[in-house]
Amino acid sequence: MRAPITAAFMIGAAVAAGLYVAPTQSAPAPKPTMRDFASLPDWTGIWMGTGGNVFDQSKGGANVNANPSARDYPPYKPEWEAAYSEFLETVIKQGKFADPLTVGYPGGMMRMMTPARGLQFVLRPEQVWIVYERPDVRYIYTDGRPFPPNEELWPTFEGYSIGRWEADTLVIETRSIKGGIPIDRTGAALSDSATVKERIRKIDARTLESQITIEDPVAFTRPWTVTRRYTKRNEEFPRMENVSSLENQRNPLVNGETQIILADQDDVTSPYPRDIRRFAVPKFPQPQPQR
Amino acid sequence: MLKHLLCAAVLGVSVMPASAHHSGAMFDGAKEIVLVGTIKEFQYTNPHSWIQILVPRDGGGEVEWSIETGAPIVLLRAGIKSNALRPGEKVTLRAHPLKDGGAGGNLIDIKKADGTVLSTRGQ
Numbered sequence: 001m002r003a004p005i006t007a008a009f010m011i012g013a014a015v016a017a018g019l020y021v022a023p024t025q026s027a028p029a030p031k032p033t034m035r036d037f038a039s040l041p042d043w044t045g046i047w048m049g050t051g052g053n054v055f056d057q058s059k060g061g062a063n064v065n066a067n068p069s070a071r072d073y074p075p076y077k078p079e080w081e082a083a084y085s086e087f088l089e090t091v092i093k094q095g096k097f098a099d100p101l102t103v104g105y106p107g108g109m110m111r112m113m114t115p116a117r118g119l120q121f122v123l124r125p126e127q128v129w130i131v132y133e134r135p136d137v138r139y140i141y142t143d144g145r146p147f148p149p150n151e152e153l154w155p156t157f158e159g160y161s162i163g164r165w166e167a168d169t170l171v172i173e174t175r176s177i178k179g180g181i182p183i184d185r186t187g188a189a190l191s192d193s194a195t196v197k198e199r200i201r202k203i204d205a206r207t208l209e210s211q212i213t214i215e216d217p218v219a220f221t222r223p224w225t226v227t228r229r230y231t232k233r234n235e236e237f238p239r240m241e242n243v244s245s246l247e248n249q250r251n252p253l254v255n256g257e258t259q260i261i262l263a264d265q266d267d268v269t270s271p272y273p274r275d276i277r278r279f280a281v282p283k284f285p286q287p288q289p290q291r
Numbered sequence: 292m293l294k295h296l297l298c299a300a301v302l303g304v305s306v307m308p309a310s311a312h313h314s315g316a317m318f319d320g321a322k323e324i325v326l327v328g329t330i331k332e333f334q335y336t337n338p339h340s341w342i343q344i345l346v347p348r349d350g351g352g353e354v355e356w357s358i359e360t361g362a363p364i365v366l367l368r369a370g371i372k373s374n375a376l377r378p379g380e381k382v383t384l385r386a387h388p389l390k391d392g393g394a395g396g397n398l399i400d401i402k403k404a405d406g407t408v409l410s411t412r413g414q
Contacts, residue, residue: 065315094316095315095316095317096316102338117362117364117365118364133364233368236368236370237367237368239364240364241337241362241363241364242337243337243338243362243364244337244338245337245338247336247337247338248334248336248337248338248339248341249338250339250341250357250359251338251339251359257316257317258316258317259317260317260357260359260389260393260395261357262357262393262394262395263343263355263356263357263394264355264394
C-alpha cells in the first residue's frame with residue numbers, strides 16, 4: 001500500500017507547487033462492439049423462466065417437485081453419468097436434495113437462467129446486467145474487452161461473461177464457472193472447465209428465447225444445447241425483490257434433510273438458520289408491543 | 292394428530308408448488324388437510340411466508356399450526372398483500388400436511404369468512 005500512497009502524495013504536492021501538468025488524453029474511440037443506448041433493444045420488464053426445474057425440457061422431464069423420478073440428460077462421459085445416476089437414486093428420489101438456494105447460496109450459472117423467480121435484463125452499451133431475485137447478478141461485458149488471462153480468473157457461481165450484439169441477439173460466452181454447483185433441481189453439475197455460450201433474443205413482445213450451449217471437455221462427450229424461454233410478466237406490481245433465504249428461515253437443513261420449525265419448537269423470529277443459531281449474534285431485546 | 296383436525300381428506304393425486312425452493316419431502320403431497328381456525332400471525336417474510344393458525348383441540352384448548360406458503364413477492368404477484376390475513380380472523384385453510392404428523396403443512400388455499408379464496412397456485 002505504501003507506494004501508491006506515496007505516489008499520490010507526491011503528485012498532490014507537485015500540483016500544489018504548480019509543477020504537475022496532467023497528460024492530455026484524447027477520448028478513446030468507441031469499441032466496434034459497443035452500441036449506444038438508443039440502438040439497444042427493449043428488454044424492459046420482469047421476466048420469468050418458463051418450463052420446470054429440470055434444465056433440458058426437451059426430454060419430457062418437466063419438474064422434479066412433481067416427479068421425483070425426473071432427470072436431466074447431459075451428454076456425460078460414463079464416469080460422470082455413473083456419479084449422477086447414483087445421486088439421483090440416493091438423494092433426489094429420496095427427497096433429500098439440499099438445494100444451495102435453500103441455505104442462501106446465489107443462483108449462479110445455470111440456475112439463474114432457469115428461474116422460478118423474476119429476472120431483469122439491464123442493457124447498457126458497455127455491460128448487460130442480468131439481475132435475479134434469489135438474489136444474484138451476472139455482469140456481461142459488452143465493451144469489446146477480451147477474456148482476462150487465466151491467472152486473473154477464478155471459479156465463481158456466475159462465471160466471467162463477455163458479450164456482443166449481433167443485430168438484436170445478445171451473444172454471451174461465460175467461462176470460469178465454479179464446478180460442482182447444481183445446474184438444476186436434479187443435481188446435475190458441470191466441471192470447472194465448462195464454457196457456456198448463450199444467444200438471447202426477443203422472439204415476440206412477451207418472450208425472450210435463449211439458445212444455451214454448454215461445452216465441458218472434462219464432463220461431456222459433446223456440446224449440449226438447450227433452449228429456454230422467459231415470459232414477460234404482466235406488471236400489476238412492477239418490482240423486483242431480493243428473496244433472501246436467511247430472513248425468516250424455518251426450513252433448516254439437518255443432516256441433509258429439510259426440516260420445518262414449528263410453532264412450539266424454536267425462536268422462529270431469529271434471522272439465523274437453526275443450524276448456526278448458537279454461533280449467531282444475540283438478538284437485541286426489543287420491547288414487546290402492548291396488547 | 293388427526294384428532295386436532297376438524298376435517299381431513301385424502302386425495303389421490305396432488306403435487307407441491309413448482310416454485311418451492313426447498314425439498315418438499317417433509318410434506319405429504321398426496322394428502323390434504325382442512326384446518327378451521329383463527330389466524331394468530333401472518334409472517335409475510337422471505338424466503339417463505341408462514342400462516343400461524345390456532346385450531347381448537349378436541350377436549351379443549353387449541354393447537355398452533357405453522358403453514359408454509361410463498362415468498363412475499365410471489366404472494367404479491369398473486370394479489371395477496373401483507374394485510375390479507377389479520378390476527379383474530381376466522382379462516383378455513385387447506386394444506387398438504389407434514390408426513391411426521393407435526394402441526395405444520397404447505398398451503399393449498401385459504402378461504403376467508405367473506406368467501407374470498409387466497410391461493411398462489413398458477414403463479
